[in-house]
Amino acid sequence: MEKQDFMKRAGALARENIAGGTGGPFGCVIVKNGAIIAEGANHVTTENDPTAHAEVVAIRNACKTLNSFQLDGCEIYTSCEPCPMCLGAIYWARPERVYYSSTKKDAKDIGFDDQFIYEEIGKEYENRNIPFLHLEDEEATKAFQDWTAKNDKIEY
Secondary structure, eight states: OOOHHHHHHHHHHHHHHTTTTTTTEEEEEEETTEEEEEEOOOTTTTTTOOOOOOOHHHHHHHHHHHSSOOOOTEEEEEOOOHHHHHHHHHHHHHHHEEEEEEEEHHHHHOOOOOOHEEEEETTTTSSSSSOOOOOHHHHHHHHHHHHHHHHHHHOO
């Protein structure tokens, strides 16, 4: 299969998702060694899960398939430029590259506007629309100390 075939599949997943009434117009495939190893579509509303974006679903499926928390040697094909959450998940998963079809402007034009999140990230905590308040806790601090002292940890 060629790159365009993988992108075509991501688009088909998005369209199938709409037709089946299972979520929004987003689809994603993850490819390794020239073959699709995982797929995902948007299921935010059907699963009542705000993190169930196509890319996150596909990353979760691919990591299960690979039995790994990273996507070494993988490529992501997604029907739309990733939102900030998906972008973060992609960076944590560490694929080799990402291909996208529609842009974030295209998404905005049909009601999926993430610009406010990009703006919120740059604000000081006290100026965000959702307050972020520092509440230090001894157990949380000890957890970091435990992690630092752990000799057999798997770093990521």
